[in-house]
Amino acid sequence: MSRCFVTRDLPGRALDRLRAEHEVDVWPDRFPPPRERLIESARSAQGLLCMLTDPIDADLIAACPDLRAISNYAVGVDNVDVAAATARAIPVGNTPGVLTEATGDLTLALMLASLRRLPEGEAAVRTGEWLTWEPAFLLGSDLHRATVLLVGGGRIGQAVARRLRGFGARVVVAGRDDPLDALLPEADVVSLHCPLTEKTRGLIGADELKAMKPTAVLVNTARGPIVDTAALEHALRAGEIAGAALDVTDPEPLPADHPLLTAPGALVVPHMGSATQAAREAMADLAVDNLLAGLRGEPMPQSVNPGAPS
Ligand code: DGY
Numbered sequence: 001m002s003r004c005f006v007t008r009d010l011p012g013r014a015l016d017r018l019r020a021e022h023e024v025d026v027w028p029d030r031f032p033p034p035r036e037r038l039i040e041s042a043r044s045a046q047g048l049l050c051m052l053t054d055p056i057d058a059d060l061i062a063a064c065p066d067l068r069a070i071s072n073y074a075v076g077v078d079n080v081d082v083a084a085a086t087a088r089a090i091p092v093g094n095t096p097g098v099l100t101e102a103t104g105d106l107t108l109a110l111m112l113a114s115l116r117r118l119p120e121g122e123a124a125v126r127t128g129e130w131l132t133w134e135p136a137f138l139l140g141s142d143l144h145r146a147t148v149l150l151v152g153g154g155r156i157g158q159a160v161a162r163r164l165r166g167f168g169a170r171v172v173v174a175g176r177d178d179p180l181d182a183l184l185p186e187a188d189v190v191s192l193h194c195p196l197t198e199k200t201r202g203l204i205g206a207d208e209l210k211a212m213k214p215t216a217v218l219v220n221t222a223r224g225p226i227v228d229t230a231a232l233e234h235a236l237r238a239g240e241i242a243g244a245a246l247d248v249t250d251p252e253p254l255p256a257d258h259p260l261l262t263a264p265g266a267l268v269v270p271h272m273g274s275a276t277q278a279a280r281e282a283m284a285d286l287a288v289d290n291l292l293a294g295l296r297g298e299p300m301p302q303s304v305n306p307g308a309p310s
Contacts, residue, residue: 001021001022001023002022002023002045002046002047002068002295003022003023003025003044003045003046003047003066004018004022004023004024004025004045004046004047004048004049004291004295005025005027005041005042005045005047005048005049006018006024006025006026006027006049007027007032007033007038007048007049007050007051007053007054008026008027008029008032008051008073009026009027009028010073010280010283010284010287011277011280011281011284012280012281012284012285014281014284014285014287014288015284015288017288017292018049018288018291018292021292021295022047022295025041025045027041032051032053032054033054035055035060038054038060039060039063039064042060042063042064042067043063043064043065044066045064045066045067046066046067046068046069046295047067047068047069047071047291047294047295048064048067048069048070048071049071049073049287049288049291050070050071050072050073050079050080051072051073051074051079052072052073052074052076052078052079053079054079055079056070056072056079056080056081056085057081057084058081058083058084061081061084061085061088061090062084067088067090068090068294068295068297069090069091069093069290069291069293069294069295069300070085070090070091070092070093070294071092071093071287071288071290071291071294071300072092072093072094072095072287073095073283073284073287074094074095074283075094075095075096075099076094076195076196076222076223077092077094077195077304078195078196078197078223080092082304082305085305085308086305086307086308089308090294090308091290091294091299091300091303091305091306091308092303092304092305092308093286093287093290093291093293093294093300093301093302093303093304094290094302094303094304095282095283095286095287095290095302096155096302097155097286097302098279098282098283098285098286099273099274099279099282099283100155100156100159101159101279102273102274102275102276102278102279103156103159103221103273103274103279104156104159104160104162104163105163106221106247106269106272106273106275107156107160107163107191107193107219107221107247107273108160108163108164108167110219110221110245110246110247110267110269111143111148111189111191111217111219111245112143113245113267114217114219114243114244114245114265114267115140115141115142115143115146115189115217115243116140116141117138117139117140117243119267120138121138124138141188141215141217141242143164143167143168143169143189144167144168144169145168145169145170146169146170146188146189147169147170147172147186147187147188147189148164148169148170148171148172148187148188148189148190148191149172149173149174149180149183149184149186149187149189149190149191150171150172150173150174150191150193151174151180151190151191151192151193151194151203152173152174152175152176152192152193152194152195152222153173153174153175153193154193154194156193156221156222157173157193160191160193161173169189172186172187176194180203180208180211181208181211184208184211184212185211185212185213187212187213187216188213188215188216188217189216189217189218189219190204190212190216190217190218190219191218191219191220191221192204192218192219192220192221192222192226192227193221193222194222194226195222195223196222196223196225196226200223200226201225201226202225202226202227202228203226203227204218204220204226204227204228204231204232205227205228205231206228206231206234206235209231209232209234209235209240209241210235210240212235212240212241213241214239214240214241214242215242216241216242217241217242217243217244217245217265218232218241218243218244218245218246219244219245219246220244220245220246220247220248221247221248221273222248223248224246224248224249224250224251224252225250227246227250229249229250229251229260232244232260232263233259233260233263233266236260236263236264236265236266237263237264239264241265242265243265243266243267244263244265244266244267245267245268246266246267246268246269247269247270247271247272247273248271248273249268249271252271253270253271254268286301286302289301290302290303
C-alpha cells in the first residue's frame with residue numbers, strides 16, 4: 001500500500017478505486033492547496049494526483065523523495081516539469097482522448113456565440129434594449145462558408161474540424177511548424193488547439209492580431225498564455241479583430257474587473273472545455289488508472305514520458 005495525495009476531490013467514483021488499494025489523502029477545499037501545503041502533503045507521498053492549478057516544478061519534485069508516480073487531471077501538462085520528473089524516472093500521466101469531444105463542443109459553442117453576438121443579444125433582452133425587430137440589429141458573421149484556421153491539428157483540433165465540416169465551413173489546419181503569417185489574413189475564425197510550450201507562449205501577439213481580418217474572431221480553448229492578453233485587449237478596442245471567445249485566459253482566473261472584459265467583442269468563460277459530467281468522470285477514471293499503474297511500476301495507460309516507468 002502506498003500513500004497518495006490528491007489535490008482536489010474528483011467527480012464520480014474513481015477515487016474509491018484508489019482508496020481500495022492505497023492510503024489516500026484528498027485536499028478538501030474548493031481552492032488548490034497553497035504551495036507550502038502542497039509540498040507538506042506531497043513530501044511523504046509515493047503517488048500524486050494533481051490538477052492544472054498545481055505547479056509541480058523541479059523544486060517540488062525534489063522535495064518529494066518517495067514520489068513514484070504523478071498523474072495530472074488534464075491533457076495539458078504545462079503545470080508539470082516533465083523533464084524533472086523524467087530525470088527521477090517518475091512517470092507523468094495525463095488524460096487525452098476522454099475530453100476531446102466535450103472540448104470540441106465547447107469550441108463550436110464559443111465560435112457561434114462570438115460570430116452571432118449571442119452575449120450582446122442576451123444582454124439586450126435583459127436590459128430592455130430589445131424594442132422591436134430591426135433589419136440591422138446585432139448583425140454578426142456566418143460560420144457556414146467561413147474560413148476557419150485551426151492552430152494545432154491534434155485530437156481536439158481534429159474534433160473541431162469534423163464539427164466545422166458539418167457546418168459547411170472551410171477548414172485550414174496549421175501544424176506545429178507551419179508559419180501563421182500567410183494563413184492569418186485569410187481566416188474568418190482563428191481557433192487555438194496547440195499545447196502551451198515555450199514555443200507557443202505568446203504565439204498570438206500584436207503582430208498576429210494585426211494580421212487578422214477586422215471581421216475575424218479569435219477562439220482559445222487551449223491555454224491562456226498562448227495569447228498576449230494586453231495585445232488582445234488592444235486589438236479588440238482598436239477594431240483590429242471583431243471578437244475573442246476565450247475559455248482560457250492569462251492570468252487565470254481573470255479578475256472580474258480585468259479590462260479585457262469590457263473590450264468590445266470579448267466573451268470569456270471559466271476554463272470549462274471539458275466540464276461535462278461524463279468527461280470529468282472519464283478524466284478521473286483515467287487519472288486514477290494512470291496513478292495505479294505508475295505505483296505498480298507498470299506503464300501508465302496515458303503518459304507523456306512513457307520511457308520513464310518507475
Ligand atoms: C486539460 O485537460 O488540459 C483542460 O484544460 C482541462 O480539462
